[in-house]
Amino acid sequence: MAPKVLVSDKLSETAVQIFRDRGIDVDFLPDVGKDKEKLAEIIGQYDGLAIRSATKVTPTILDAATNLKVVGRAGIGTDNVDKDAASKKGVIVMNTPFGNMITTAEHAIAMMFAVARQLPEASASTHAGKWEKSKFMGVELTNKTLGVIGAGNIGGIVCDRARGLKMKVVAYDPFLSEEKAKKMQVEKVELDELLTRADFITLHVPFTEQTKNILSREALEKTKKGVRIINCARGGLVDEEALADLLKSGHVAGAAFDVFAVEPAKENVLFNLPNVVCTPHLGASTTEAQENVALQVADQMSNYLLDGAVENALNMPSMTAEEAKVMGPWVKLAGHLGGFIGQLTDEPIKAINILYDGVVADMNLPALNCAVVAGIMKKVNPDVNMVSAPVVAKERGIKISTTNQDKSGAFDGYIKVTIVTDERERSIGGTVFSDGKPRFIQIKGINIDAEVGEHMLYTTNEDVPGIIGTLGSIFGEAGVNIANFTLGRAAAGGEAIALLYVDAQVDATVLGKLADTGMFKQIKPMQFDVH
Numbered sequence: 001m002a003p004k005v006l007v008s009d010k011l012s013e014t015a016v017q018i019f020r021d022r023g024i025d026v027d028f029l030p031d032v033g034k035d036k037e038k039l040a041e042i043i044g045q046y047d048g049l050a051i052r053s054a055t056k057v058t059p060t061i062l063d064a065a066t067n068l069k070v071v072g073r074a075g076i077g078t079d080n081v082d083k084d085a086a087s088k089k090g091v092i093v094m095n096t097p098f099g100n101m102i103t104t105a106e107h108a109i110a111m112m113f114a115v116a117r118q119l120p121e122a123s124a125s126t127h128a129g130k131w132e133k134s135k136f137m138g139v140e141l142t143n144k145t146l147g148v149i150g151a152g153n154i155g156g157i158v159c160d161r162a163r164g165l166k167m168k169v170v171a172y173d174p175f176l177s178e179e180k181a182k183k184m185q186v187e188k189v190e191l192d193e194l195l196t197r198a199d200f201i202t203l204h205v206p207f208t209e210q211t212k213n214i215l216s217r218e219a220l221e222k223t224k225k226g227v228r229i230i231n232c233a234r235g236g237l238v239d240e241e242a243l244a245d246l247l248k249s250g251h252v253a254g255a256a257f258d259v260f261a262v263e264p265a266k267e268n269v270l271f272n273l274p275n276v277v278c279t280p281h282l283g284a285s286t287t288e289a290q291e292n293v294a295l296q297v298a299d300q301m302s303n304y305l306l307d308g309a310v311e312n313a314l315n316m317p318s319m320t321a322e323e324a325k326v327m328g329p330w331v332k333l334a335g336h337l338g339g340f341i342g343q344l345t346d347e348p349i350k351a352i353n354i355l356y357d358g359v360v361a362d363m364n365l366p367a368l369n370c371a372v373v374a375g376i377m378k379k380v381n382p383d384v385n386m387v388s389a390p391v392v393a394k395e396r397g398i399k400i401s402t403t404n405q406d407k408s409g410a411f412d413g414y415i416k417v418t419i420v421t422d423e424r425e426r427s428i429g430g431t432v433f434s435d436g437k438p439r440f441i442q443i444k445g446i447n448i449d450a451e452v453g454e455h456m457l458y459t460t461n462e463d464v465p466g467i468i469g470t471l472g473s474i475f476g477e478a479g480v481n482i483a484n485f486t487l488g489r490a491a492a493g494g495e496a497i498a499l500l501y502v503d504a505q506v507d508a509t510v511l512g513k514l515a516d517t518g519m520f521k522q523i524k525p526m527q528f529d530v531h
Contacts, residue, residue, distance in 0.1 A: 003069075003305040004045060008033035009052035011074055015294035022302040024048075040064040048072065048301045051080070057093075059085040070094060070304050072297040075284060078314060087315045090388035094300050094313050098153060099293035100284035105157035107283045108202050108232040109165075111256035114277045115228050116141055116200075118254070121275065139199075139253075142166045147198025149214065150233070151176045151186065155204030159186050170194050195222040200230065207234035217242035225251055232258040232283045235265075244269040247276065258283050310367070316387045317366035327363050330415070333430045333438035334368045336452050336528055337417045338375020340428050340440070343526050344458070345379075351399040351420040352376065358413035361404035369402060372417055414441060443488070443497055450486040453501030454530050459514070460522040463489045463496040470517055471498065478510045 004025040007016055011030070019026035027046075032038050033055030043049065043065045050072045051057065057071055062085050071081055073095045086093050114120060117138035125132050146162045148155050151171040159169050169186040172194045181188040191214075194201070201223070205211045215229065215238040229252060231238055240261055246252040247270075254275035260268055263281060270276050284290070303309040308328070309321035319327065354372055356365060367386070374389035384392055393400060407413070411431045418427040429442035440450040443458075461467055468487070475482055484501035506525040514523050 003047040004067075005048035005050060005301060005305070006032075006043065006046040007050045008039060008055045009050070009074075010054075011050060011052065011294040011298070012291055014291065015050075015074070015298040018295060018298035019050075019302060022306060024302055024305060036061065043068065048305055050074065050297055050301060053077065053080055055080065057081040057086065062086060062089045062091065065089070065091070070301055072096075072301040074099075074290075074293040074297040076100065083315055084391075086387075087391045088388055090385040092304065092310060092313050092316050092387050094297065094304070094311065096293040096296040096300070097312055099296045100286075100289035101153050101157055103286045103289035104232060104283040105154050105161060106286075107258060107279075108154075108158050108204070108230055109161050111230050111232060111258065111277055111279070112141065112146075112200055112202065112228070115230065115254040115256040115275060118275055120277050141200075143168070144199040145170060145197050147172070147194040147201040148186070149173070149191070149194065149201065149203045150205035151181075151184065152204065154233075155202075156184060158202060158204060159184055167200075170197055191219070192222060195219055196224060198223070198227060200228045202230040203233045203237050205233055205237065207236050212236055213239050215239065215243070217245075220246055220252070223252070226253045228252070228254040228256070230256045232256075235259040235261040235263060240269050244273060247273050317364060317370060319364050319367045323364050323367075327367065329432040329436045329438060330360055330363060330368060330413075331371045332530075333432055333452075334371035334415055334417075335375040336438055336440075337415060337428050337430050338372040339378060339528055340375075340443075340458075340526065341417055341419050341426055342376035342379040344524060345376075345419060345421065345426060347421045347423055348396070349376065349398050349419050349421055351401065352393070353401050353403070353418040353420070355416040355418075356402070356404040356413075357409065357416070358407035358411065360413035360415060361406070365402055365404060368415070369400060372415075373400065376417075376419065411441065416442070440486075440499065443499070444490075444495070446488040446490050446495070446497055448486050448488040448497070448499060450499045451484045451501055452528055452530060453483060454528055455502050455505050456526040456528065457498075457500040457502060457506050458522070458524045458526060459498045459500075459520045461496055461498070461520045463491075463493050464519070467496070467498060467519060470519055471500065471514070474510060474513050474517075475500075475502065478507075478513075480504055480506065480510065 002023055002025045005019050007028045009030055016026055016028045040061055043061055047067055048070045052074050059082055068091050070092045076095055076097050078095050081093050083093050118136045122136040145168045148159055148171045151173040162169050163185055170189045171186045172189055172191045176188055217239050220242050256277040258279045259281055300311045303321055307321045308324040310316050310319045370386040370389055373393050374384055374386045377384045377389045377392045414429055414431040416429040418425055430438055430440050432438055438452050481503040482500055483503055486499045489496035511523055514520055
């Protein structure tokens, strides 16, 4: 059955057609996002929800979204989506951070020109019939120093455009390497140096605890006299009160703001100050950008619903369609290993340690970690998935650690999962054979070779004669066929294990008969999703 997607905001018809062309059943109801009661009433039918900013994805909506797997936001900002609630429900939240990069960068450059030449005030004056030619004395951009705070995707484009304008560019970005700075032909500097050297300062960072008020009063007071500040990134990056004071004193010559600490900004300390250019969050507002993000979100959601590819997700490691194809069997294996340990463990888990060896060590480990944790957590919550599992684990205070190493054994690659409780450590290892099928290869340090089946039985016992016969006869009497039978032991006469893959779920009667023999220390039926 084809996945079903609801488009609840105004996306372009071209984007809607992408869903149709990919074989996805799509309902285009561009006004339903504004009607929260109607949205809650119908959302349970859908696997995907494509939105802009009008639709509010609240816990109430998510509670009603019984089949929802993915929310796709055409644009960067996801303030209208409760990401914590979505994660707990196992719903991926995607955005489209690259669809409006050019548009936002161009807006920053336009704002820089506007504040340099006082264009809005000059325009308003001329419209009013005044001819105040001497009042609006501007400055050139050529040979001026532009300080770029945040030289990522959008900031990098601004750097490139500024160099084309013959500006000198200095950049502050803790993640910018010297090598990348040279390639971009910009000078990497610390923030304090940028403040003292820049004639224009433009911000291109997200709003986080680290970047909140990055241009504080203290920072602004370090800037050179006559500086002009441009913010087309996020509100809250600049202390607006302090900036207003410095504009009034003449220390700051001008400012151009597209974003504000409180939006919609119906009033603000920067409004109506001389040489302050303000726009209503227009950074992404071009015809091309709106079309680009709509097409991008349709592609991303289709790729996930049809191929399992995770792109630009905010609450799940990204995984391309190519990675999903290669990693598919390993993701399955990771889930099975977690499922095995989860079903065996009754006491609270304190830590999960995951070892990746060989070829798998070079794969997308965050995604594989999510699969392991989801397998373990399914015993606690059967509805848990790769999105919600890390949230459940964090709520329970479980520490997750990862180790990867070069090929060290007989297999090209394998995964070993160890859990730690107050009472014990328990581990299981597995690999993927060339046929793409996951196998269990080690339990409790004992080497085995076991195919993974939907219905399995795990037993531990002393290594004594009669185990195989006992298991075979009791299953035979019950009419349960054994598809695969694997034995292993630590040493002759020591601890031994058996893992049986059977054609039907092992019922309580069979388990009782096995227990009555007194031959088994542990008897555990297991279920695995092999489909």
